[in-house]
Amino acid sequence: MTERRKKAIIRRRIFIALLAVLLAVLIALIAVIVAVIKNGSNTNNNNSSDISFVSSEQNLSEPDDSSSQEDTPSEPEVFVTPTGVELDADFGRLLLINGENALPDDYDTKVREYLVEIDPQYRNNNYVTQIHKDVYPYITAMVAAAQADGVDLRVWSPFRSYAIQNDLFQKQVNRVGGDEEKAATVVARPGTSEHNTGLCADFNMASDTFESTPMYTWMCENAENYGFILRYPKDKQHITGVIYESWHWRFVGINNAKLINELGLTLEEFIEMKNFDPAMDMYGDDSASNTAEQIID
Numbered sequence: 001m002t003e004r005r006k007k008a009i010i011r012r013r014i015f016i017a018l019l020a021v022l023l024a025v026l027i028a029l030i031a032v033i034v035a036v037i038k039n040g041s042n043t044n045n046n047n048s049s050d051i052s053f054v055s056s057e058q059n060l061s062e063p064d065d066s067s068s069q070e071d072t073p074s075e076p077e078v079f080v081t082p083t084g085v086e087l088d089a090d091f092g093r094l095l096l097i098n099g100e101n102a103l104p105d106d107y108d109t110k111v112r113e114y115l116v117e118i119d120p121q122y123r124n125n126n127y128v129t130q131i132h133k134d135v136y137p138y139i140t141a142m143v144a145a146a147q148a149d150g151v152d153l154r155v156w157s158p159f160r161s162y163a164i165q166n167d168l169f170q171k172q173v174n175r176v177g178g179d180e181e182k183a184a185t186v187v188a189r190p191g192t193s194e195h196n197t198g199l200c201a202d203f204n205m206a207s208d209t210f211e212s213t214p215m216y217t218w219m220c221e222n223a224e225n226y227g228f229i230l231r232y233p234k235d236k237q238h239i240t241g242v243i244y245e246s247w248h249w250r251f252v253g254i255n256n257a258k259l260i261n262e263l264g265l266t267l268e269e270f271i272e273m274k275n276f277d278p279a280m281d282m283y284g285d286d287s288a289s290n291t292a293e294q295i296i297d
């Protein structure tokens, strides 16, 4: 073999080897590309099947959950009492009446058409016998439930006219030697008493002895379920302006009462917390019915 032929054979072998390498690289490349495409389409499939299905499920279920939570308040929340009475838990009466927030002068006459007689089975006083019709189903259901529990709860003093309130106030003024300021911490002036609204009641004997009765214990445990709060608690006179009255309970609504008790607030503090100013916002939150006009409208 000549030197030239040997070189030619070597060159051809190198060429074939190079071609083989190139082919191998090409095949490898194609394999990689195919693998990548396959993989990609697989994960896409995964996404569109499993993951997107899950997420679409979540998308369906999540807004459903939240919307049903949002919907709940708009549907009346019903509390069924042990005696079978259905009460709307959302209904509220947050009208604030105290020494600084008096009722309008014409409230006393306008409220009359909204008053209803409390059936004698629920009360132990024939002198004052009426309550605001909005409160009637709640107070009667509460007294009936207490009586079903063997507790002799009775309404003593519900609605009082300005005239009756004035008599009580003047008697108290005389009792404390003419000091009207001092008298007002025990008996409110006409138009500044919750009793003038028809939204509250004193129970049984309207005296300090009420605190040590089973009726008071029952009220502390159950009154909020009927929308009533202890309006003038111990150690809150600096806020309410009224001495501790274990017998005086005010209707605010079931959900309001539960929240007020949970937060440990007076009505003054609760309304302030809601950033409601009765003087500034006479026709504010109608769901709460905060104004005197709304109570007799």
Ligand SMILES: [Zn+2]
Pocket: 195, 201, 202, 247, 248, 249
């Ligand atoms: Zn009272």
